Amino acid sequence: MLMNTYARMPVRFVSGRGARLTDDAGRSYIDFLAGIAVASVGHAHPLVAAAVAEQAATLIHVSNFFSTIPQERLAGELAELTGGMYSFFCNSGAESIEAALKLARKHGRAQGRDATRIVCAEGGFHGRTFGALSATGQPSKQAPFEPLVGGFVHVPYGDAAALEDVMDDGVAAVLLEPIQGEAGVVIPPSDYLASARKLCDETGALLILDEVQTGLGRTGAWFAWEHDGVSPDVMCLAKALAGGLPIGACLSTPKAAVFAPGDHATTFGGGPVQSAAALATLEVIKAEGLVGRAHVAGARLAAMLSAAFPDAAVRGRGLLLALEFERDVAHDIVERALGAGLVLNATSPTTLRICPPLVITDEELDHGFEILKEVTGAVLSTT
């Protein structure tokens, strides 16, 4: 028996290819969820599958007492993509946040100003472990598990003045999503991240950007912070990084990389198979031009959604989109769409999130869109 942690949809998927999934009754679906922004290169990408199979048949695990070639190569690839950031590998988004929080506290102390406070945003989501949950700005997810970790302050997202009000010498880091994913694809004002960058520079606090959901091409840029022309001191990655295998990465500028041996560790982090999968995933993103594809396909889909649903708000960037209705119809739409062959997700009773694999073809996008249009029309006319 499984613990009762998920309200599961009544479908059992058995295989996938690109942006399509197949269930145990042989029914085919268009995937507008990508396993929650994970399957960016599509399901069962042959190059990722081959890299995993080959690495699994060669070396699966040796512990981080030893270097491995896949892990070293992956750190090199990420350094190349980020202007020279150093990597710490773990196994999930929440773990990448935990690493960032510890790094920020150590960095704050190393500066000799005993800065320990972490400033986060209301509505933000950073994961379910205690540190990440304490950073998360959603009281409903936190309340059952109090007391939380101390030293976290939450300010309204997108409000630079509110951020400025809490910035002082005791702040170790500001931790933000460049676009709030779980909150329903919330985009801050265009100068918000630049203001946060400036406030961090003035106080010595680190700017940590949680790119777990937005990173690696999803928004039409390698990293969402590129849209705002700022760069972080620390960045968290996970979801799409290894094409569906569990991995997380906490990256930092060389200057902020203050960990020493013994400070932080994880048994499985950056293991050979996950690293090989990540290398193949990054290779596919480059070879298939998926960053540009996310931009083009996302703009096209956003325009189609805006035209089809004049009463709903469409927002997002690249292939991370949300459709916000005035009524509580999102869960109904998700359920009926699944029955009609489209996988979708609601981040709230009024909000649909749309984040297909970046490899989705125009034809698949059109097909998914037609199902969404039809199902939504039916729900809106009966509720």
Ligand SMILES: *Cc1c(COP(=O)(O)O)cnc(C)c1O
């Ligand atoms: C999903 C997510 C996390 C948590 O990742 P897990 O792998 O589920 O622990 C953290 N931050 C953001 C922005 C996310 O979307």
